[in-house]
Amino acid sequence: NAKEKFSEISVAEFFSKNKELAGFSNPTRALYQTVRELVENALDATDSHGILPEVKIYIKEVEPENEERPARYEVSVEDNGIGVPKTVMAQAFGKVLFSSKYVIRQTRGMYGLGVKAVVLYSQTTTGRPITVVSSQEDSNFVYYQNIKIDIKKNEPMVVEDGQLDKRSSWHGTIASAIVEGDWTRAKPKIIEYVRRTAIIAPYAELWLVTPEGEIYFFPRATKKMPKPPREAKPHPHGVDLEQVRSMLMSTQAETLLDFLKEEFQGIGDKTATEFLRHVGLKPDINPKTLLKKEKLKDLEALVTALRNYRGFKGPRSDYLSPIGEELIELGLTRMFKPEWVKAVTRPARAYQGHPFIVEVGIAYGGAIQPQEEPILLRFANKIPLLYEEKEDVSYKVLTNIDWGRYGVQEPYQLAVLVHVASTKVPYKGVGKESISEIPELESEIRNGIHEVARSLRIYISRKAREELAKEKIVS
Ligand code: ADP
Ligand code: MG
Known part of the structure; x- marks a missing residue:
């Protein structure tokens, strides 16, 4: 018969069943x-907090492949970062959608x-928990936990835990997981x-x-x-009805005017007053009255105006943290030993209420290997993006450069x-491999490439002139 069977799954079960969404599509x-x-x-635990990162990656084969399954590897990453507080360790590593990064930063x-x-991947392929060892700077202990996820409930399960006295000043985290993988293929990546x-x-x-x-x-x-990124309050252009509703529920402000000034970025007394006159709402009303059912029209008008004013x-x-021209030039020089290098940090722009900065x-x-196409190195918030290149807005822009x-x-x-540095990078998927074609972003990337390329043209034509002059002297 045609009866549907309904049921519900947890977010952990969802990602466990759809691992490719998070980038785990094959070994x-x-x-x-x-x-x-x-x-x-x-890296988030170090440079975002002003700590010069020391990151060590160890990959070890723990079981060879056999007819039934790929080889198993232990992947351990150690950092000298801020550490994870013991109180949240289990959730940070064992509860899907638990984070310290749900802020505007x-x-x-x-x-x-x-x-x-x-x-989830390690648990479902090898049945093993993740091991976390961590200590914060001001702590006298090093804590460790072996953590699994209760997939049905999306709750952490601590399989084993303990603490050690700390005899050094070490702080940071070591996380180790045992996963199935294909090292030979993954190695170059x-x-x-x-x-x-x-x-x-x-x-x-960095060590590997x-x-x-x-x-x-x-x-x-x-x-x-x-300089490290800082947390910002929401920008009015980026909020929606539900977000404003929850801001109203939690605000301490006693007037609508104060609500705007205290909960949003960049709204001062004058702007708030003018804005409220524009919307036609009284500045001295208790902002929480807008939560009443009969005030829904006013709330809607407020939110629409916030988004569009x-x-x-x-x-x-x-509050963003771009790399800066000097460090980009240094990084490129070190890796490519080119004949010429230049970088530019573009002025900040915004899309849908989110600020962003493009650097090119x-x-x-020099030592760059000649290729049919220019080499594209994509980064978002200091993360290298290697897969889905042709899906990325930067690729689209680059292929149209003459x-x-x-x-x-x-x-x-x-x-x-x-x-691309932003409080919200518009990735195409949760695997974070490619960036969407947001028009504002696209045009900034194009401007950035053009700007640096113009300097390159000057360099190349000067070099050509000089060579011509040399030839004349010789002949
Ligand atoms: P996200 O990085 O998107 O927040 P994760 O699941 O990767 O999500 O991490 C969850 C949280 O665990 C982080 O927000 C962070 O607070 C904490 N965390 C994970 N790894 C580390 C680490 N090496 N050092 C400090 N904190 C960490
Ligand atoms: Mg993370």
Whole structure:
């Protein structure tokens, strides 16, 4: 018969059943994604808090492959970051959609999913928990827990835990997971990921120890670090009805005027007053009255006006943390040994109430291997993006650049770096591999590439003139 059977699953079960959504589509991607999620968390725990990162990645084969299944690897990532408080350790690693990054701040993580996707994958392929060892700076203890996820309930299960006295000043986290993977296939991607992380974060010290016992060491090239991102309040252009409703529920403000001034970024007394006159709401009413059913029309009018009013300042961008021209040039020089390099940090812009900054760097000539297409290095909030290149807005922009106009000849000895820093990167999927074609973003990326390419054209034409002059002297 045609009767439907209805049931409900937890968010943990959902991601356990749909691992490819989080980037775990096959043993190669899964191993790569495991490394990536752990490294992202390690870097968020360091440079976002003003700590010069030291990140060590160890990958070890623990069981060889057999006819039934791929090989199993232990992936351990150690950082010298802020550590995880013991009180939230189990949830941070064992409850899907639990995060310290659900705030308006530029971070690598944003979904509260990454490390739990690793745990789900490891648990469902090898049955093993994740091991977390962590200590905070001011703590006298090092805590450890072996954590699994109760998939039906989306709750952490601590299989084992304990604490040790801390005898040194160490702080940071070591997270280790045992996962199925295909190291041979994943190896080039993982090495490239670490290499690109070293380009975008030349202030980090990075180690990768492979199952063969090879050590890839990227020393710190500078102690200069971009200033850490800061948390901002919501921008009025980026809110919606439900968000304003929940802000109204939690606000301490006693008047609507104060509500606007206290809960949003960039609204001062004058702007708030003018804005309320424009909407036709009284500034001194208790803001919570807007939560009443009969005031729904007023609430809707308020939210529509918040989203569209032209009199607000643009979203705060000084809280973002771009890399900066100097560090990009340093990173590119170190990796490519080019003949010419230049980077630009574009002025901040916004889309849908979210601020963003585009940075572009170009390396040209020298030791860059000639290629049919320019090398594209994509980054979002300091994360290298390696997969889904052709899906990405930067790829679309880059393929439409006419390099001949800038004097660059084929085959290309050209690497183009694009970094998007934002409190909300518009990724296409939760695996965070490609960025959507937001018009504001697209045009900034194009402007950035054009700006650097113009300098390159000047360099190339000057060089050509000089060579011509030399030839004349010789002949
Ligand atoms: P997200 O990174 O998107 O927040 P994750 O599931 O990857 O989601 O991580 C959940 C939370 O666990 C993080 O928000 C962070 O607070 C904490 N965390 C994970 N790894 C580390 C680490 N190495 N150091 C400090 N905190 C960590
Ligand atoms: Mg994360």
